[in-house]
Amino acid sequence: MKAWENNIRKIVPYTPGEQPDSPNMIKLNTNENPYPPALGVQKAIREFQMERLKLYPDPTSNLLVKALADYYKLEENQVFVGVGSDDVLAMAFMTFFNSDKPILFPDITYSFYDVWADLFRIPYVRPALDVDFRIKKEDYYRENGGIVIANPNAPTSIYEDVNFIRDIVEHNQESIVIVDEAYIDFGGKSSLELIKEFDNLLVVQTFSKSRSMAGMRIGYAMGNPALIKAINDVKYSYNSYTMNQTSLYYGVEAVKDETYFKETLEKIITTREWVKEELKKLEFSFPDSKTNFIFASHKFIPAAEIFNALREENIFVRYFNKPGINNYLRITIGTDEEMKQLLKALEQIINRI
């Protein structure tokens, strides 16, 4: 071993969902939206002035911050944007979790939280979900250096209401509470209204799911101006210009088109509710999803077997080989046609095995 190797940060990297690119595949493995972005985005792409590319983007990302502030009826100093909600959350961990006390998040939740905590050497404790995969709010009444709750939670798909979040924040006014609402638009109600009451609450959302823009890498955080200033200070100290010119221009158009946004959500929710009924008929069980995915387990057939059998049919879903959830599949809601093909394949697999 070379001497310099001792200076390398030791980490176990996060494993992102695979990004297969096979023709005619059905891709239901990373919770992308099956519908394209709003039409205004198409226009922004066509009309984009190449000359802009030679200039640094606005480091304050004001175009996009303003569009989001207008949309959510906030002040601009209450909104922070980053390169996907992963970038926003990573910076939030670095900015807000600098206590010697452990931060708290559920044992089953977005699998990036412990990776960030390890990366930034933040101590953490992971209270267990209950047997129905629900978060026990009492577990978050203890002393801590910060709290992160995904709501709806992933990969469980379970949504808790605003009073549940309020209760956790009320019990934790000495630390910063982050609510990760990546999936909130698919049937939940945002805790955003609570930022008026609680200046220690940060609400994080993303363009990757409900706004059909996983490929643009846009996420955002909303909270009181002191929190937003703190995270912006860290952002300016890490990379002053994180949002490229296309993200700013295309992103704004995605926010503007409320009608298309609502229509797309409605379509996905309708598909989801229909797929739930069909999965029940095939003897799958699952928590009642308020997200764009279903976290399902079959009565007889191990999830790993179904996962592999689906791959052979060129259908990709997500399987986590982790204790407690290793008999579940996380299935993204695609178009009706894609889900029909999935259901047909599942039926054949079940009958065959």
Add this chain to the structure above:
Amino acid sequence: MKAWENNIRKIVPYTPGEQPDSPNMIKLNTNENPYPPALGVQKAIREFQMERLKLYPDPTSNLLVKALADYYKLEENQVFVGVGSDDVLAMAFMTFFNSDKPILFPDITYSFYDVWADLFRIPYVRPALDVDFRIKKEDYYRENGGIVIANPNAPTSIYEDVNFIRDIVEHNQESIVIVDEAYIDFGGKSSLELIKEFDNLLVVQTFSKSRSMAGMRIGYAMGNPALIKAINDVKYSYNSYTMNQTSLYYGVEAVKDETYFKETLEKIITTREWVKEELKKLEFSFPDSKTNFIFASHKFIPAAEIFNALREENIFVRYFNKPGINNYLRITIGTDEEMKQLLKALEQIINRI
């Protein structure tokens, strides 16, 4: 003060150069390229398939990594890409500088190095440049936790040859040496050839200057596969998908067009050499720049005065109010027409004051 405020990371944020957006301004303050990106980029913009935006980008950024590997005749596992060289350098600091010993970089250099060191709580020592703003290589023969050298250095514009860098790396085989070559294409020779000899050397470059793409945020690092794997592991643990779909597609086109790239560089170098002569006539002195900017001081008139007078003419240059360099202006090389207007304005200011 609220209890949670104690958990916020304390930092003095980096101050990026202002990004004025005034009509008819002459913007020579952030070392952008005055020429647009290669024509292939225009085509990539027009032909970009909006459908791509709903899908996560390839987390390995393979399209772009491959294009760079081909261009520099490297293997793909020797190339890392990030959101501008700032992102690449920030991740490199986080990945490679985890020693208790201080890292070393010059007292006058890219002003982000100490910001990153502070952000990641890395100890550092800053050896002073000599009276001619040159790096003294003997200062880098001491024990350290890593080394960062900008070559050409900024804002001094001075280039040191490959043997100079080789000497520093040879004396430091126990720590990782980063050479930040943001400006290398404007007349220097890259130290890239040294990565064959030294597995502890990382060479960082950017699309923001020579490739006219500051607005796209693309930077890259080249080094031995062990270094590239280590920084990729940190990247995947921070944000798996940093490069958005447009960066990948537009970026590749900028790499492909070698002819345009060389023509643009030639134009900027020609303009720079002419501007040097004109500035001398106006009694400015400056190190011999091998970058796309000139770091100039006037014989009689304080830099701050000239800076403000130019602003009134809607001409923006960069002024650093820091000890040792507070009588210098950093002037980006623009088009011939822009530089003519600058020189005319300087002449008037000098005659007036």
